[in-house]
Amino acid sequence: MATERIDVRGVARLARLALSDDEIERYGAQLEDLLQHVDDLKQLDTSDVPATAQVIESRNVMRPDVIVPCLAHAAVMAGAPQPQHGFFRVPKIIAEVE
Amino acid sequence: MDPVRASAREIARAVNAGEVSAAEIADTMIPHVAAVDEHLGAYLTLTPDLMRAHARRIDERVAAGEVLPLAGVPAAIKDNMCLLGTRTTCASRILEEWIAPYTATAVERLLAAGALPIGKTNMDEFAMGSSGENSALGKTRNPYDLDRVPGGSSAGSAAAVGGLAATISTGSDTGGSIREPAAFCNVVGFKPTYGRVSRYGLIAFASSLDQIGPFGRSVEDVALAYDAMGGHDPMDATSVDRPFEPAAGHLREDLRGVRIGIVKEFTTADLAPDVAAAYEAAYADLAKLGAELVEVELPTAKYGLSTYYLIAPAECSSNLARFDGVRYGLRVDGADVGEMYEKTRAAGFGPEVKRRILIGTYALSSGYYDAYYVKAQKARTRIADDYRRAFAKCDVIASPAASSPAFTFNAKSDPYSMYLMDYYTIPVSLAGLPSLSVPCGSALPEGGSRAMPLGLQLASPLFTERALLGYAHAYERATMHAAKLAPVQVVTS
Numbered sequence: 213m214a215t216e217r218i219d220v221r222g223v224a225r226l227a228r229l230a231l232s233d234d235e236i237e238r239y240g241a242q243l244e245d246l247l248q249h250v251d252d253l254k255q256l257d258t259s260d261v262p263a264t265a266q267v268i269e270s271r272n273v274m275r276p277d278v279i280v281p282c283l284a285h286a287a288v289m290a291g292a293p294q295p296q297h298g299f300f301r302v303p304k305i306i307a308e309v310e
Numbered sequence: 311m312d313p314v315r316a317s318a319r320e321i322a323r324a325v326n327a328g329e330v331s332a333a334e335i336a337d338t339m340i341p342h343v344a345a346v347d348e349h350l351g352a353y354l355t356l357t358p359d360l361m362r363a364h365a366r367r368i369d370e371r372v373a374a375g376e377v378l379p380l381a382g383v384p385a386a387i388k389d390n391m392c393l394l395g396t397r398t399t400c401a402s403r404i405l406e407e408w409i410a411p412y413t414a415t416a417v418e419r420l421l422a423a424g425a426l427p428i429g430k431t432n433m434d435e436f437a438m439g440s441s442g443e444n445s446a447l448g449k450t451r452n453p454y455d456l457d458r459v460p461g462g463s464s465a466g467s468a469a470a471v472g473g474l475a476a477t478i479s480t481g482s483d484t485g486g487s488i489r490e491p492a493a494f495c496n497v498v499g500f501k502p503t504y505g506r507v508s509r510y511g512l513i514a515f516a517s518s519l520d521q522i523g524p525f526g527r528s529v530e531d532v533a534l535a536y537d538a539m540g541g542h543d544p545m546d547a548t549s550v551d552r553p554f555e556p557a558a559g560h561l562r563e564d565l566r567g568v569r570i571g572i573v574k575e576f577t578t579a580d581l582a583p584d585v586a587a588a589y590e591a592a593y594a595d596l597a598k599l600g601a602e603l604v605e606v607e608l609p610t611a612k613y614g615l616s617t618y619y620l621i622a623p624a625e626c627s628s629n630l631a632r633f634d635g636v637r638y639g640l641r642v643d644g645a646d647v648g649e650m651y652e653k654t655r656a657a658g659f660g661p662e663v664k665r666r667i668l669i670g671t672y673a674l675s676s677g678y679y680d681a682y683y684v685k686a687q688k689a690r691t692r693i694a695d696d697y698r699r700a701f702a703k704c705d706v707i708a709s710p711a712a713s714s715p716a717f718t719f720n721a722k723s724d725p726y727s728m729y730l731m732d733y734y735t736i737p738v739s740l741a742g743l744p745s746l747s748v749p750c751g752s753a754l755p756e757g758g759s760r761a762m763p764l765g766l767q768l769a770s771p772l773f774t775e776r777a778l779l780g781y782a783h784a785y786e787r788a789t790m791h792a793a794k795l796a797p798v799q800v801v802t803s
Contacts, residue, residue: 218672227671228634229629229664230652242725246669249726250616250682256689263687266518266548267694267742268505268772273547287411290336293641300636303647 218243313338318383318477318531322424325382326372332365332382340341340385342801343428346475349800351450352466353475355397356429362687364426371424378424379534379558385425386476388433388467391417391522392511400513401445402435404658414511415546416480416522416539419451419549421616423538426440428476431466435660436630437487437515439463440731443719453495455502455760458716461491461731462524468495469599471525473797478535479525484516485618485673486712486735488523489747493711493765496749496792498532498782499525503772505550507536507542516625517548518623519739521619527792529783533557536775550773557776561783566600568781571704575605577733582714585764588751589710592766592789596708599788610692614737615729617693620673621740626663627670633658665725694741701771706781707732711747711765717754738769745769748782749792763795 221242224231231239284300294301311324313335324330340358347353361384368381387393390400392410399405413421423429434444442450442465450465452458453473460469464481468488471479472495481488483501493501500523507522514520524535531554541554572593578586597603625693635641635654642657644650659667674681700707722728738745747765754761766785770778786792 223668223672223675226315226647226675227667228631228651228655229659230649231664231666232657237662239665242665243668243672245726246619250620250686251614253616253620253685253689256610256613256692258685258692260687261688261691264691264694265687266504267690267740268503268548268550270505270548275544283411286578291408291411291638293635293639302636303644303645303650 313384314342314474316477317528318380318534321383322381322534323381325368325424326377328372330382332368332426333362335382336361336365337386339428343475345801346473349451349456350453350464350469350473350475351448352470352473353386353429354399354401354432354447354466355415357396357427360396361426361428364421366702368424368426380420380538383425383426384428384477385420386428386431386467386470386479387417388464388480388482389430390433390481390482390513391770393417393427393430396430398430398513399447400436401433401447402658402660402663403446403640404654406447406635412511415508417511420480420535421537425478425538426584431464431470431479432666434463434657435463435663435678436513436626437463437484438626438662438666439480440486440490441717441757442466442491442727446660452716454762454795455716455758456798458718458762459494461712461716463487463493464491464499467525468492468497470498471495471497471527477526478531480522480539481525482512482520482522483739484519484622485739486732488525489735489745489765489767490712490731492525492747493518494716496795497525497527498529498746498748498786499523500532500536500746500779501739501744502536502540503744504774505548505692506744506773506775507540507706508546508549510543510545514629516622517629518625519622527662529779529786530558530561532746533561533779536779552773555776557779560776560780561785562780563783563787564600565781567594568601569604569704570596570601571606571700571707572603573611573707573709574605575609575611576709580713582708582753584753585714588753589766592750593708595789596785599784604704606703608696608700608737610689610696613689614693614740615733616751617689617740618736619669619729620682621690623666623670624683625670627667627674630663630667662725667710690740693737697741697743706768706770706778709767711735711767715753715762715764717755718757734767738767743772744767744775744778746778746782748786749803750789751791752795761795
């Protein structure tokens, strides 16, 4: 599973990371190196073994449906890089249809 | 009492007895820490005003008759834990200027118990690393040799306590980030059972593994801090709702009747000769205290590293998706929203964080998910099963905490060689077990001029924190290894 070339640019796009050509080269080689190391997992028999997502038995946690205090709006917005009128300002998301 | 060197227990006793005020402790520590940290670099932010304000409040509460378990104890806080009104950076450019709008539960509880916040400590960026070198915001040095790394990711928290720039501190441990730096800095570092300490206000790295725990210069101090921080918290749905057993005051003095597992697969043959000798001596000391040493097998532990380096990056790629330049932290403008995301993350994250996001994104991507992520989750089951079987034969498992003493800066340029540092801690983390590192001697590292500390890792079954701290306490009392080394004297006081 680790023998094929990895499409690092495609992975970076999924991860929303702009990478230079140098970085693509470097991270690509390091990623392939790591995948060769983790290839040893193939030797471990996991047929009929359930996957562990969480080691402690957990169940869904509910709380009473009542309003409790939360962070003040202004306190949260104070950390925003570009707040405007109490909202998070972002570049235009919806394209115009021609 | 000298608040720089005193234990948390001694400080709290003196403050509660009215022999010294918390304000006086703050007045001594603030200039001392500022001077030491010029050389150590343990802190990213010092909070002297906040420390003084807390000291005043503690003095009022003590005057009103309250007895506080950590009254006046100077505490450092890892910079991935929120502290209201204070910069909380994760040692990352992407959060360099971010001010926390609330306080993490574990920190809140520590402060409510009387601790005084000295500041926020340096770390590997987003807790990804084993040396502290992945910080984007500063360089932390090992207090026992300034040319060596403090370990990581809780680099500053371990260095501050080891270097007498804090009495206790908080760390977080995902694959060894408390235990390995504790071993490197000659302090005790404790990772409780997964779910034992609330993570509300801890900036997430790998959510099925992350756990908060304390550092201290003795097991007793670590127990006091753990008792203050631990227990259920409704604000963290993964915090475990079961009775909390305080550990301080319940620590044992001997190991009679305790069965200590020595792992067959962790042969000391892989270690440098004097490191191996130190661990063999530690195991012999455990036996001298009355423990029965039994050989246990962990045949799947060798798959721990591979399992971890799929699961942790997968979870990290998901958790760090929230840093998109919209709601907090850095933003780099782009022509459209996608370009804004990509440029912000490119400028805000350092190389190790990018590497792990890429690994994780790949391991979770369509076509590879079953081969990598699900396979790793199944391997994790096998590893946890091995520990369950081993604990049928023993009460606690002893091993090295790290595969070598602290190394020099830039010694591990290949990412995988750095990952290998956590060979002994990672399987324990995958099984969610409580575990700690306690000083167990020293060794002269290759090319080094000073003997550097070593840590003994102890790991026990889920939710047996009190017993685990007790075993470590008995060993510490009998050996007193930490006191045999002294940190480099960086200031004359």
